């Protein structure tokens with residue numbers, strides 16, 4: 001597989017090395033997903049543009065208390081970060097069972113979010129938390145919700161000559177968040193379903209609810225009907241069961257059939273809500 | 282399109298001619314005759330290809346050799362004497378064919394750096410990305426704990 005490896009030193013140079021019309025020119029961050037795609041023969045790049053020398057790694061909090069993570073920050077660095085553990089524990093917990101230590105040492109959050117495999121663990125969590133990414137291109141920067149990144153299986157709204165540069169996660173504030181990953185083989189396998197919830201409890205009722213499911217369809221999906229049932233009243237689990245799968249045309253895969261996944265969603269949605277509630281106390 | 286890259290390998294400054302697509306395991310084997318890191322699954326799952334780059338374990342089968350440029354690469358071949366982890370693996374009989382052993386040893390060193398007194402859960406979790414087809418897992422877990430004790434004593 002002959003390709004050229006470009007190693008630009010600045011963001012401007014990196015963007016100029018990309019090609020708005022040629023999908024065989026791709027950015028490479030950790031390369032963990034790209035290497036697998038190349039080995040499987042589904043990607044034959046002509047040029048890979050390495051983002052390793054752009055100074056895009058680092059974690060800090062911004063003026064509004066938001067978490068700011070550079071695109072080249074490794075998943076392992078995020079998992080170990082005190083800032084993340086204290087302020088956004090759901091992210092650190094999610095990372096613990098994402099792949100294995102070696103993959104997390106190398107994989108970056110930018111590559112993770114750009115890859116858009118619907119089985120990935122962070123996109124549902126970050127979508128439920130209302131996170132955004134900054135995307136840079138020749139015309140400048142734009143910021144979009146993580147939720148709007150995925151448009152289909154391995155497809156995103158990032159243009160071929162654009163790059164993710166930054167992830168921003170708003171402070172949790174009064175919300176409590178949980179992510180449950182249901183795997184059908186080992187604990188750190190790809191999920192059969194992933195259920196992310198972010199809930200703002202006020203006593204026994206919920207003021208604001210955000211529920212996003214991964215691995216069930218071709219991209220992470222928000223369960224708006226479930227959110228409506230959750231907000232403003234006491235929890236009715238029977239209503240919830242019905243709403244849990246009505247909006248989704250769940251797709252079966254290696255990790256479970258569609259019928260099985262539907263049942264998993266019902267069960268894991270309840271558990272995720274209970275976990276978030278336990279944390280809020 | 283080969284180009285020359287420089288890095289430190291097991292403490293020595295080296296250089297190699299690498300093609301853009303070559304992985305770190307390929308270069309260690311072809312250019313340096315080091316076979317401790319070996320490709321098995323080729324997918325990041327089994328840990329047989331473990332190499333330590335700039336102090337962090339990576340799967341050499343998924344890691345572009347070019348990314349090691351200017352870095353510090355360390356393999357199971359580093360050092361001339363057995364360390365506490367290697368001794369423990371031998372004493373506990375933690376291998377049969379030995380194919381997976383270099384990866385387990387390198388990962389165990391990292392595990393013990395982060396968790397000097399790991400419990401079984403921590404060990405299993407940390408090593409979940411390392412597979413042993415001979416299924417020496419119980420002895421491997423014993424060896425990790427023995428190595429931890431040895432390291433605390435010295």
Ligand SMILES: Cc1cc2nc3c(=O)[nH]c(=O)nc-3n(C[C@H](O)[C@H](O)[C@H](O)COP(=O)(O)OP(=O)(O)OC[C@H]3O[C@@H](n4cnc5c(N)ncnc54)[C@H](O)[C@@H]3O)c2cc1C
Nearest residue numbers: 029030031032033034099108110111112114120121164325
């Ligand atoms: C063994 C194994 C197990 C795994 N298990 C899990 C799991 O359980 N859960 C899970 O969620 N994930 C899992 N993964 C996937 C893993 O999370 C991804 O491979 C990783 O996050 C990709 O990051 P990267 O930096 O290596 O991306 P790369 O491979 O470098 O890039 C991935 C894609 O994103 C593009 N890209 C990279 N950076 C940018 C950028 N800044 N802007 C725009 N486009 C960009 C690339 O062109 C490519 O298309 C697993 C992977 C492996 C190898």
Ligand code: FES
Nearest residue numbers: 321322323328342
């Ligand atoms: S050969 Fe690299 S992890 Fe299995």
Ligand code: FES
Nearest residue numbers: 377379413414415
């Ligand atoms: S000892 Fe044979 S694979 Fe582990």
